[in-house]
Amino acid sequence: xxxxxxxxAQLKAAGRTGLIPFVTAGDxxxxxxxxxxxxxxxxxxxxxxxxxxxxDPMADGPVIQHANExxxxxxxxxxxxxxxxxxxxRDDVRTPLVLMGYLNxxxxxxxxxxxxxxxxxxxxxxxxxxxxxxxxxxxxxxxAAGLRQIHLAAPTTAPERLDQLCRRxxxxxxxVSFAGITGALRLSTADIAQRVAAIRAASRAPVAxxxxxxxxxxxxxxxxxxxxxxxxxxxxxxxxxSADAAETCARAxxxxxxxxxxxxxxxxx
Numbered sequence: 213x214x215x216x217x218x219x220x221a222q223l224k225a226a227g228r229t230g231l232i233p234f235v236t237a238g239d240x241x242x243x244x245x246x247x248x249x250x251x252x253x254x255x256x257x258x259x260x261x262x263x264x265x266x267x268d269p270m271a272d273g274p275v276i277q278h279a280n281e282x283x284x285x286x287x288x289x290x291x292x293x294x295x296x297x298x299x300x301x302r303d304d305v306r307t308p309l310v311l312m313g314y315l316n317x318x319x320x321x322x323x324x325x326x327x328x329x330x331x332x333x334x335x336x337x338x339x340x341x342x343x344x345x346x347x348x349x350x351x352x353x354x355x356a357a358g359l360r361q362i363h364l365a366a367p368t369t370a371p372e373r374l375d376q377l378c379r380r381x382x383x384x385x386x387x388v389s390f391a392g393i394t395g396a397l398r399l400s401t402a403d404i405a406q407r408v409a410a411i412r413a414a415s416r417a418p419v420a421x422x423x424x425x426x427x428x429x430x431x432x433x434x435x436x437x438x439x440x441x442x443x444x445x446x447x448x449x450x451x452x453x454s455a456d457a458a459e460t461c462a463r464a465x466x467x468x469x470x471x472x473x474x475x476x477x478x479x480x481x
Contacts, residue, residue: 215308215336216360216383219258220418220439228479230440231256231431231472232420233447233464234312236263236279237296238288244457245293249300251461253307256472258440261339264293264313271341275445279452290317290326294333301334310337310362310383315350323350327357337362337383345376355382362386365411367404374411381417384440389423405437412439428474435478443471 213221223230233252237245252260265283269276297309311330318326318340330338337360343351351361360383365374367388377385389404404421412419421434422442431441450467454460 214358214360214383215306216259216310219306219308220384223258223439224418226479228258229435229438229475230258230418230420231468231475232259232261232310232422232440232442233257233468234261234263234422234442234444235451235464236265236276236283236448237293238265238283238286239279239448240282240452240454240460241457242283242286242288242292244454244460245296246299247457247461248451248464249296249307249309250304251464252468253304255465255468256476257307257468259308259310261310261312261442261444262293262297263444264290264311264317266314266317269314269341273445275449275452279448290321291329294329294335297330297333297335305334308336309334310339310360311335312339312341312362314342315340315347318354323353327354327359330354330359331357335359339364339386345373345380348380360384364388367407375414378411378414379416381415384418384420385411385415386442387411387419387421387438389421389425389434408437412437428471431471432474432478435475441471441475443468 249260265280265288269280338354339362355361362383363377364386365377387408408419418439420440420442421438425431425441425443426446434441447467451460451463
């Protein structure tokens with residue numbers, strides 16, 4: 213069974229809400245990436261999303277855009293990222309890893325080559341922002357290799373399309389909490405709780421909610437109706453400018469651990 217499926221089964225059995233942090237590969241420093249992944253797992257991450265740097269990250273706000281720019285300036289590419297995943301897997305064979313990004317880097321690398329190399333490295337899934345259902349054939353070779361293709365849904369997703377997404381969902385379905393870019397400072401849980409409940413009832417896969425989650429309070433609020441919480445921009449912002457791997461990891465742990473504790477406390481209540 214894919215590690216993503218295993219982890220969500222474990223979370224469901226334990227009555228826990230998953231915590232999924234997002235970081236951009238190579239940021240704040242390329243040499244900090246593998247230690248950072250371990251620090252996030254140690255701090256309570258159930259899955260980790262790794263952003264693949266791209267020059268035109270259209271779904272992302274300024275914080276992640278700048279992280280992409282910094283990583284690209286340092287020459288970070290897909291081959292190097294897969295090498296970091298392999299290095300991470302030497303000591304952690306349980307934490308699911310999802311590569312999140314855009315089609316262009318994979319097209320340059322080669323779809324079949326990427327699928328084979330990603331599986332061999334220890335990647336568990338991919339979330340391709342610019343690969344909608346209409347382009348599913350593009351990612352067929354990736355799914356055939358055993359990687360889960362994570363799809364996005366949003367408040368603006370039409371009912372018919374949402375039905376299709378729910379039927380095809382695998383790994384988990386990523387629900388964007390509002391129409392906008394990552395990192396925006398607004399999150400109204402009352403507006404989306406009912407919609408997420410309906411999606412969970414119809415989806416083949418668990419539902420994770422992201423965009424606008426910044427701290428323990430917002431994570432706990434979402435935990436009331438989601439299978440997992442995704443937090444990205446606030447974490448990327450917190451670790452930006454770290455001088456070395458040790459500082460990066462310390463900042464990441466200090467940020468994520470209280471959120472994990474809050475989610476655990478809610479589950480135990």
